[in-house]
Amino acid sequence: MKKVVKPYRFQEYKTAEEFAAAMAADGLEFPVSNDLGVLFEPLIIGNKVIPNRLCSQPCEGFDGEPDGSPSDLDFRRYIRIAGGGVGLLWWESIAISEDGRCNPLQMVIRPSTMKKIRKMVEAANAEAEKNFGRRPYNVLQLTHSGRRSNNKNWEPTPLAVCANPYMDSHTSIDGSRGDIRIATDDKIEEIVRGFIDGAILAAQAGFDAVDIKICHEYILRELLSAFTRPGKYGGSFENRTRAIFEIIDGIQEQLGNSLDICVRLNAYDCVPYPYGWGMKKEDGVMEPDLTEPIALCRMLVERGVRIIDITTMMPRYKPFGRGLMAEHEEGPEAQINPYEGVYELMKATRTIKQTVPEAFFVSTGMTWLEQFGGHVTAGAIKDGWFDIGGFGRQFMAYPDFPVDLKREGIMHREKCCMLCDKCYDLIQKGHCQTGCVMRDQEIYLKLLREKVLNRA
Structure with a gap:
């Protein structure tokens, strides 16, 4: 992972106002509030409750068992997170098939692993109920890793939907490259069935919802940018979104309204058109265009999706300049300022939420704001930027920060993720x-x- 520019001295800021002023001096107008009460207001989703506005976003531990079942470390991590007070527990990506794993220790949801996954959910719920008298709202992220897939020997086995000159040189999470296969329409139909089957098992495992993962560099996100792909899954907006709605319709046909459906969606890809989603439709131009993401969010709401987590390839990348390519380049033009990236993503989330107010939106990237993440989340919720604050690695470092925010009104810097x-x-x-x-x-x-x- 390429090191990033960190121009701000968080250790010197005593108040949220000092943090906000330092950011604003560089044009990053983060909202902040010292009234954190809004963080602990519940949200009602049908007949279910999200107890507070803090979300543990999916961060895979790369620590399942070889057969795809959870390990003791998985149990430990989720018991710690649930026991720390989170309201929305968005569980890490679990593959729908063996060939969809991004690493040999990624969990896989299938009949042989479902019961142990259910025990893990029950253990996490029990810890929350012991500490707070309630449990979190649990979302399972289902995935097929696509061009990020690896086999049991950590050898890349990338499955792409079309060629992409910005991404084909690095298919594995470790930067290595494998021989890319282009998925046939039949393979995509198989993956669609895998998501539906995975959702059925997720319901049996006790999850409140599944996330149809449409983000980062994984296969459903890649279909959104398949402008150059022929056939029924490429080219037009209707074709590029077809698999998503086949999955949603299939889950609802099997389960009705008993299992909620959420999505984690790239607002933009930080890769130019015609190889990036949510980008201005001019060849090679690095500038976001939210027209299609907004249209997709509207269609998702019409299909009954109530929670949408907005992200991008990674929040540290901004959709201008070098974008995702900066990760693989050298020189000052390739520098990554994560605060600019997080701010641009928050602005995009605000724009989408204001245009699609019927959904609840989760932010991404709050961990980068260190001890002021709670204050920014509270300010953004009050000002209508989003509904729930999303923290990823922060929950690995500091799983009980929701308790400190509620009881003391602060996140302790010495406990925070050090980035x-x-x-x-x-x-x-x-x-x-x-x-x-x-x-x-x-x-x-x-x-x-x-x-x-x-x-x-």
Whole structure:
């Protein structure tokens, strides 16, 4: 993971106002509020309740068992997160098939693993009920990794939907490249059936909802940008969204309204047209255009989707300049300022929410705001930017920060994610289980020393 520019001295800011002023001086007008009460207001989804406005976003631990079932580390992570007070627990991506795994230890949902996954959900719920007298709203992210797929030996096995000159040179999460296969229409239909079958098993495992994952570099997101693909899954907007609605319709046909459907969706891809979604339709132009994302969100709401988590390839990338390409380039033009990326993504989320007010929107990237993430979330909710604040790696480092926000009105800086990217080093360099090296040293510092530093 490429190191990023960090021009702000968070350790010196004593108040949210000081943080906001420093950002505003560079044109980043983050909303902030010292009244955090809005964070603990519930949301009602049909006959279900999201107890508060804080979301643990999907962060895979790369620590399942080889057969796709959860390990002791998976149980540990989700018991810690649920027991820390989160209201919306968006579980990590679980593959719908063996060939859809992004690593050999990604969990897979199938009949042979469902019961153990259910036990993990029950254990997490029990911890929350013990601590707070209620459980979180649980969303399972279903995925097929597509061009990010790897086999049991960590060898890339990328399945793409069309050629993409901006992405074809790096198919694996560790930056390596495999021989790309282009999925046939029959293969996409097989993947559609896999998502539907996965949702049926998710309902049996006790989840409140499934996430039809349409983000990052995975296969349903790639279909959205398949402008150059022929056939029924490429070219037109109708064709590029076809698989998504086949999945939604199939789940509802099988389960009715008993299982909610959510999506995690790229607002834009940070890759130019005609190879990127949500981008201005001029060849090679790095500028977002939210016309199609807004249209898709409207259609999702019409199909009964109530919760939409807006993201991009990664929140650190802004949809201007070099975008995603900066990760693989050198020189000052390739610098990544994550605060600009997070701010642009928040603005896009606000625009989409204001245009599609019927849905509840989750933000992405709040971890980058360190100890002021709660204040920005509260300010953004009050000002109508989104409805729920999404934190990813923060929950690995600091799973009980919702309790501190509610009881003390602060997130303690010495507990926060340090944004050091060592969790990514464990994945990309160590090919092993990951977590917070700095705040959860008992397990993950040992792994860093063994799998990364000793191999350097």
